[in-house]
Amino acid sequence: MSSSPFQLESIDRAYARFASISCARVIVGRLNEKFWSLAFLIVSASSCLLAFELTPSADSTPPSVFIVILTSMVFGVSFTACSHVLGLTNHLLGRNIIPLAIKLFFCSIIGAVAVSMVIGFMIYQPIGRYVTVIAMLLATTCAFVIRSGTWLFSSSYMPKISLIGDKQFCEEAIQFLQGGPLPLKIQTLSLREQGEDPAFVQDFNASSYPISLPRLCQRINSTDCDHIVYQPAHWAVLEQPLVEALAAGKTISPFSQYVEEHYQTMPTWQIPNSGLFSKSFANSSPSYLMSKRVCDIILAIVGLLFSLPLLVMAAIAIKLEDGGPVFYNQIRVGRYGRHFTIYKLRSMCVDSETGGAKWASKSDSRITRIGKFLRRSRIDELPQFLNILRGDMSFIGPRPERPEFTSALDEELHHYNLRHLLKPGLTGWAQINYPYGDSIEDAKQKLTYDLYYVKYATLALDLQIALRTVGAAMQGAR
Incomplete structure (x- = not known):
């Protein structure tokens, strides 16, 4: 016997009520x-x-x-x-x-x-x-x-969020959220500017018409969603409707805050200016920096002692393969944009950069046979314990880039130079969350993780990164 529409509607309402009561919206992959x-x-x-x-x-x-x-x-x-x-x-x-x-x-x-x-x-x-x-x-x-x-x-049962902002914001936000690992149902409330009066357009409809502030409040309040995510740039228009929606029990947050909480990254194109100059953007408290420096010195000394046999075996293997130098030095950009010399075991052929600096790709033909193993196991990074002892680097932080690349990336990417607020690291939040990158787009994605670390750097996060780096090395990740 087929179910009537009334029965089906009742079942849907009962399921939605159960989902709300049982906190189903929380148990959808957001358990921390x-x-x-x-x-x-x-x-x-x-x-x-x-x-x-x-x-x-x-x-x-x-x-x-x-x-x-x-x-x-x-x-x-x-x-x-x-x-x-x-x-x-x-x-x-x-x-x-x-x-x-x-x-x-x-x-x-x-x-x-x-x-x-x-x-x-x-x-x-x-x-x-x-x-x-x-x-x-x-x-x-x-x-x-x-x-x-x-x-x-x-x-x-995917949670539903409502994006409120201009058309470009909605398109970029949808592209970002749909590319993530968390399943979502997304609806848009796109604002368009007509002179001094805002206009309301739903789902990127080509038509537009003026809308009064009470009508905008009504549409936001009637939105059937679990979370309202708005564009901070339109706060002047959205303040009253969002405050009323908050008073009515809606969950509301700016886009950058929503992404930071749920994706543990920072959308560089939507960082509010107030967030850049807040005291907590870069953790530079003396207690944190001193504790981190003490840990760096202790771990670097212990790391050098325990890695000495590996360094000797790797040096012999590099010499036997092509007879070239064992170590490779490069100029990198450190904290506050200062340059320093980084030490690595050579993993590429001797004349790998005769034509100038190039991005190192995952399947780079310049990498030697021994170099592939050294890179996959991260043994080529072990000499950087010396950089940590010297104070050029830390164990945890954004990976240092070459000056030839940072100048170009600073022009291409928003707020790229902010990753230099902390010392570069042997490993970092971007390294354990994003695969090996060899392009501007990869650098853009890694920057979102680097800025998240710069904003939320703590000893607890450093410990988490260190543990997950061990797991990444065990799985052969780079």
């Missing part, structure tokens, strides 16, 4: 890293506890409660730490189930290894192999179901 870290910790630790219950003891004396709880915590913490390193707790994780399953299984292996080392070798308490296997399978399966389940849910 703290949530996923806690979820993975609970899932993995519970899986280990359940594995003990499902596996009978091999002898008559089962493990004590202390050993069971300690084993579950070691497995859970190791599983969660590895998932964070591999980026599985990031709400912007790419929606591909096969890499997700492989990475989660690898996390369970790390958890099992940690249990063997801590419980088996340090406490001398044997753990049955069936307990470990069951814990690995349960943790991988449950974490996979929970993580991928939110993707399925977000595909069936």
Whole structure:
């Protein structure tokens, strides 16, 4: 028997009401890293506890409660730490189930290894192999179901946002948002200027007609959306309608703030001037800079000591391949635009720049066979520990570019020179969020991440970048 339109409409209303009450608009891929870290910790630790219950003891004396709880915590913490390193707790994780399953299984292996080392070798308490296997399978399966389940849910119920601004803003914003990993339904309320009076046009309709301020308030208030995102440049026109919409319970934010909160990047073409000169744009507090410098010195010394065997082996390999010099020096742009010499292991042929400076592409023919491995594993960057000790660089920060490129990029890209407010880094927010780039467009995309880091730089963010850099190196990312 077919359903009547009234029944279908009632079902739709009931589903929408349930979605609103159950906070479905929040559970659509915007759950932050703290949530996923806690979820993975609970899932993995519970899986280990359940594995003990499902596996009978091999002898008559089962493990004590202390050993069971300690084993579950070691497995859970190791599983969660590895998932964070591999980026599985990031709400912007790419929606591909096969890499997700492989990475989660690898996390369970790390958890099992940690249990063997801590419980088996340090406490001398044997753990049955069936307990470990069951814990690995349960943790991988449950974490996979929970993580991928939110993707399925977000595909069936996408949040709706309303863009309010001029036509160019709406077109650029739609292009940016639709290219991101978060699914959205987007509607536009495009403003057009006719002399001194604003006009309202819906969905880029070619026609335009004047609209009164009360009518504009009514249209914004009646908009069926989860979030209103406006263009700050038209605040003079939109102030009253948006304030009334805010008082009516609408969620409203400027475009730059919305992107920073949900995408952890900064749209360079929509940065408000007030944001550029705010005290918090670049974290230059003495406590942060001093703490970061102390960490840089300690980590650089430790890094040099531990990487010395790798540097020796890499130097021998470079010499054996073509007999050229081992190290390669370049002039780069540092903090406040000052130039410095950067040190790297040579990964290109000796005459790689006889015709002048060129962008290095991912499949550059100038890269030697040893150089490909050095770049993929980031071993070629190890001599930069010396730059960190000298104070030219930091561990975390925007990657330093060559002066030949920065002069051109400063002319092409809005606010490019703002990335020089902090010291350049061995790794950075752009390096772990954007693939290898070799063009102006890639530099534009990386700049959005660099400026986000410049604005929100903290020791907590630095730690997150350091952990995810380890994961990127393990996966061979550049």
